[in-house]
Amino acid sequence: MTLSMTESRRGVEHYRMLIHGEFKDSVSGQTVDVASPTTEEVLFAVPDGSKEDAVIALESAQSAAKSWAATPAVQRGEILAKFADLIRTNRQRLAKILVNEMGKTYSLALGEVDVSADFINFPAQAARRVEGDILPSDSPNEHIMIHKVPYGVTVGIAAWNFPLALSCRKIGPALTTGNVMVIKPPLVTPVAVLALGELALEAGIPAGVLNLVTGDGPTMGEELVTNKITRLVSMTGSTPTGQHIFRAAAERLTAVRLELGGKAPFILLEDGDVDKAVDAAVVSRHLNSGQVCTCPERFYIHDAVYEEFVKKYCAAVGKLKIGDPMEDSTDIGPKVNAHETDRLEQIVRDAVQAGAKLEVGGKRPEGDQFKKGHWYEPTVLTHCNHDMAVMRDEVFGVVSPVMRVSSYDEALRLANDSDYGLAAFIFTSDMRKIQRAVLELEFGEIYVNRPMGEQRQGFHNGHKLSGTGGEDGKYGMDNYLEKKTMYVNFDQ
CATH class of the missing domain: 3.40.309.10 (Aldehyde Dehydrogenase; Chain A, domain 2)
Known part of the structure; x- marks a missing residue:
């Protein structure tokens, strides 16, 4: 049974995670308070998800991966474009949440919502323009075809300073290119990201294609990064955290895209x-x-x-x-x-x-x-x-x-x-x-x-300890695609 996204308890708005098209509390039932940086008053509470919650979300994503990848790109793009429109429609509500949980000015929060919608819409509009290559072969009657295919189950981990925009920056290209994604916003500022859940369902994003979960790094985050289901991790945050994720993902050679600190x-x-x-x-x-x-x-x-x-x-x-x-x-x-x-x-x-x-x-x-x-x-x-x-x-x-x-x-x-x-x-x-x-x-x-x-059409990437990978534009979309080379010999 699908619960509602929110529930008011003693004046505090409790949000739920989105897992396989349903709104869920954590398995343990534990929550984490989110206070206003302006007044220090507790305004929200979110699930304190655990390793077990992470596994449930990853298994949900895995179950949806093949059907979503098989969905024609133009149809994926249409669903995501509707998602972007719904984000714009809910502009003021999302912006007020951002102000309350993060402390940024309302004008900047409105801008973050606009950018978030654009981070979804830009790749959605480019769904038809993912290109591979056909190369000449050294052998007679043969073609070399390089296909670009989705990784499958991907994980997005966002920083607290622009939680909504940084999450959408990952969701847009990941889902457009046929991947499914589990998003974990930071526990400091998780609420606006969880509020995307209702909009994702209204847009028609199928169950499991986008899961939104909350929990801390050492438990839930570690499981999301190291679980064998995960094929790619995209993370925005501090350099020390990025280095830890890079090391943790190395055991399974999981692909990693990092946008880290700067000076x-x-x-x-x-x-x-x-x-x-x-x-x-x-x-x-x-x-x-x-x-x-x-x-x-x-x-x-x-x-x-x-x-x-x-x-x-x-x-x-x-x-x-x-x-x-x-x-x-x-x-x-x-x-x-x-x-x-x-x-x-x-x-x-x-x-x-x-x-x-x-x-x-x-x-x-x-x-x-x-x-x-x-x-x-x-x-x-x-x-x-x-x-x-x-x-x-x-x-x-x-x-x-x-x-x-x-x-x-x-x-x-x-x-x-x-x-x-x-x-x-x-x-x-x-x-x-x-x-x-x-x-x-x-x-x-x-x-x-x-x-x-x-x-959006540029490429946002860091050198040295500022990251590896990059986001935005055609190069950012390419980061969510693996290459598969086919040697097709038709000399029969």
Whole structure:
């Protein structure tokens, strides 16, 4: 018997997992509370799924894999396009859930819902355009045909900063290409993803093709990654977690696609447009309270424009408004939880003790409205050097460490002196320098004279410890397809 997706218990909305077309509690009946980062009030509860729940979801997916793969691609695309339309129709409801569980501003949450729908719709519209190859053979009367076929049962593990978008980023290409998928959102922000369950059923996604489960990493997550049913794992999250998944999947040689942490350099050269760079830096560094893996995390500003940039950037940052994420005038909401806020505070404290100068912010905001919740002021640090942890470790918050550089070569050297290689920014009017950046910057995504923000037809991937695989566009879809080579001899 199918239960409802939600049930209100003593003012807390309890959500259920979607497994084989039915809404289910965990086998144990245990739940996990989800509190608002703004008020610290418990608003939701979700199933605390276990290894046993993971196995049930994987077996459900396995039972649906062959029939879904045999469904014509155009029909799969039509179902997913309807799914995307339903996400758009429920835009405001999903956005409010995101605000309540994650703390992002309402305007950004609306944008996340829009992007989520597009992550489903873009591959759905490309369902007819998955191509193989026919190659000439060295043998007479023979064709070599390379087919692209789905892996089968895939697992998607999403990060807490954009839980809905990152889940849909995996669902769209996986299901379009004929795979089935079990999605596990983070327990910090799982609710909007579980809310997709009703929409998936309404869209006509068959039972088992998409399962939505919740549980922690060491139990449910470990089983999803290591179970022999799983053929591919796509994960977005921290580098340490990604490394653990990579090792865990190695035993069965399960395919792994990882989008991990970043430490994006922001380079402004002497011929760059300072005002344009300031505007881009303010938007890119502070979006989602700085909790974006492609945010600029370290600033390399040429001597010739350093003073001008710092003055204008500090003035702009100082005007950003922290407050209720549901208010239109708010620029920055709370951090996702107390741990993240404590970590940010420690990073800034260590930098100042190491010699950095605090120009803006550097503390938790004062006032009655900030007595509850997880808040931190946007912060600018100057007099930084490359040995400081704030310049080397991922911050994931509204802190901007700034360094002087005297040449383009120095900026490139410092930018590449990192274990991460996800995103980079460069501002220059010299096309020769831009072409050098294409060749020499060791990052998978480079923004030239613009703020961050990838597009669906592009390819989002990291180098070095920022990941392996990649998502979006035709290359992202290709990551969900195996190659099967047929040598067809017709000399009979």
